Amino acid sequence: MTATVRTVADLMTSPAVTAGPAETLEVAARRMAEAGVGSVVVAEANRPVGILTERDLMGVAQLRPVEGAFTDVPRGLKGVIVAETEIGEVRGLEGFYHYRQYSAVDVCTHYGFEDAWALLVDGHLPDADEAATFRAELAPLRRLPEPVAEVLPAIARAGLAAPGGAGSLDALRTAVSLLALAEGFRPSLDVSPERLRADGLRLGAAVPTLVAALHRLAHGMAPLEPREDLGHVANYLYMLHGAEPEPMALRAVEAYMTSTIEHGFNASTFTARVVTSTGADLGSAVVAALGSLSGPLHGGAPSRALDTLDAIGTPERTEAWVRDAIARGERIMGFGHPVYKTYDPRSAMLRDIAREMGGPLVDFAQQVEATILSTLAELKPDQELHTNVEYYAGVVMELAGLDRTLFTPTFAAARVVGWSAHILEQARDNRIIRPSARYVGPPPPQPLPR
Numbered sequence: 328m329t330a331t332v333r334t335v336a337d338l339m340t341s342p343a344v345t346a347g348p349a350e351t352l353e354v355a356a357r358r359m360a361e362a363g364v365g366s367v368v369v370a371e372a373n374r375p376v377g378i379l380t381e382r383d384l385m386g387v388a389q390l391r392p393v394e395g396a397f398t399d400v401p402r403g404l405k406g407v408i409v410a411e412t413e414i415g416e417v418r419g420l421e422g423f424y425h426y427r428q429y430s431a432v433d434v435c436t437h438y439g440f441e442d443a444w445a446l447l448v449d450g451h452l453p454d455a456d457e458a459a460t461f462r463a464e465l466a467p468l469r470r471l472p473e474p475v476a477e478v479l480p481a482i483a484r485a486g487l488a489a490p491g492g493a494g495s496l497d498a499l500r501t502a503v504s505l506l507a508l509a510e511g512f513r514p515s516l517d518v519s520p521e522r523l524r525a526d527g528l529r530l531g532a533a534v535p536t537l538v539a540a541l542h543r544l545a546h547g548m549a550p551l552e553p554r555e556d557l558g559h560v561a562n563y564l565y566m567l568h569g570a571e572p573e574p575m576a577l578r579a580v581e582a583y584m585t586s587t588i589e590h591g592f593n594a595s596t597f598t599a600r601v602v603t604s605t606g607a608d609l610g611s612a613v614v615a616a617l618g619s620l621s622g623p624l625h626g627g628a629p630s631r632a633l634d635t636l637d638a639i640g641t642p643e644r645t646e647a648w649v650r651d652a653i654a655r656g657e658r659i660m661g662f663g664h665p666v667y668k669t670y671d672p673r674s675a676m677l678r679d680i681a682r683e684m685g686g687p688l689v690d691f692a693q694q695v696e697a698t699i700l701s702t703l704a705e706l707k708p709d710q711e712l713h714t715n716v717e718y719y720a721g722v723v724m725e726l727a728g729l730d731r732t733l734f735t736p737t738f739a740a741a742r743v744v745g746w747s748a749h750i751l752e753q754a755r756d757n758r759i760i761r762p763s764a765r766y767v768g769p770p771p772p773q774p775l776p777r
């Protein structure tokens with residue numbers, strides 16, 4: 328038998344993929360990626376003058392081989408699609424967002440918190456029987472395991488020194504981490520989708536219990552055991568205040584929490600997906616997401632919007648106050664959004680609920696809102712700055728009797744549901760999220776100082 332001798336001609340790419348010496352590295356890299364080759368012949372006036380390899384590019388750009396071209400993206404990844412999702416979407420120009428295929432505002436108006444939860448996690452709006460089964464599945468999960476309940480007073484005491492206080496998101500983050508540890512959550516890479524779903528329900532059901540317990544402990548009150556006969560939001564308000572909520576307060580907080588369950592690829596949701604993409608457990612992803620949510624530019628603003636109303640004091644002072652704040656380079660809390668460039672539909676829904684609740688705070692907030700909007704339009708004519716969810720969320724929660732320190736933890740108690748849905752989706756079709764950065768420091772390698 329004769330051995331087959333393979334020649335260069337058998338393997339070479341023909342015609343040769345070439346690049347010009349004056350072309351940018353990005354263009355050459357893209358051509359390599361499109362042709363599926365690891366090098367190009369550098370040609371000038373149809374004469375080969377050199378070879379550029381993927382390794383050369385990696386040396387310069389500190390990039391690992393990737394399938395696509397090396398692409399610069401806008402700061403903050405604005406407008407960049409980084410994943411596919413069936414969970415929902417925010418259409419910023421239309422002022423519309425949806426949970427799966429349904430308008431989120433319609434879901435908030437016609438369904439309860441647990442129904443929206445089932446929709447996101449299980450994929451469809453439950454019928455009456457399914458809704459009852461889902462609620463019955465969740466209710467016992469509100470109870471905390473003994474080792475966690477025992478440590479909560481210590482977390483609350485430690486939190487007294489924290490800027491946000493003992494009932495803050497930092498305290499919640501610590502407690503959630505402890506709960507995930509006590510529950511023995513395993514890496515998402517190693518568990519079944521059913522197990523991961525169960526972990527998500529466990530955290531989602533227990534977070535309000537943690538928030539309420541930390542809040543009560545921070546105010547010298549004993550935590551209350553959750554009640555299984557109440558709905559998720561009604562039980563949360565009961566655990567906070569020790570009494571069943573008034574129907575209007577319940578409707579307002581339930582609408583707020585349902586409208587906040589999920590909102591596209593915001594920073595905390597993206598964080599949860601990045602952590603999950605490493606195969607880490609659901610608890611780690613939620614703890615990281617809580618950290619992301621704690622920033623004032625994301626979840627930390629609803630109480631600040633009310634603080635703004637306090638600082639303004641009377642409607643006549645609004646315009647001068649806004650002008651001063653903008654002159655100092657500050658942002659007006661409760662206005663502007665990275666995606667909505669028109670009204671925020673959540674804000675419109677909550678404004679309607681606030682109007683239904685009525686009272687001097689609502690009248691004041693509406694007057695101030697109108698002046699802030701017109702002043703911002705004058706001072707920042709190139710920006711589309713509209714009222715965001717947090718402005719009326721603050722008003723509605725204040726009227727429902729929630730302490731200001733609870734605003735962000737309440738937001739978190741709702742959003743943990745959306746994070747869980749995203750964690751499940753990420754784990755189902757996972758790929759580690761690992762982008763690149765352009766190195767812009769002094770050219771390496773420099774000699775060591777000694």
Ligand SMILES: CC(C)(COP(=O)(O)OP(=O)(O)OC[C@H]1O[C@@H](n2cnc3c(N)ncnc32)[C@H](O)[C@@H]1OP(=O)(O)O)[C@@H](O)C(=O)NCCC(=O)NCCS
Nearest residue numbers: 623624625628657658659660661662663664665710715717
């Ligand atoms: C939410 C937020 C971070 C989104 O920002 P963004 O769309 O990415 O916009 P940028 O940060 O790029 O800012 C763009 C411009 O609009 C201005 N701007 C954005 N929000 C503003 C606000 N609330 N008040 C005053 N100016 C604002 C910025 O100062 C900047 O102006 P400049 O170009 O003259 O410097 C921003 O609107 C903000 O800080 N809002 C206040 C905090 C808040 O309410 N957060 C809750 C969000 S739901």
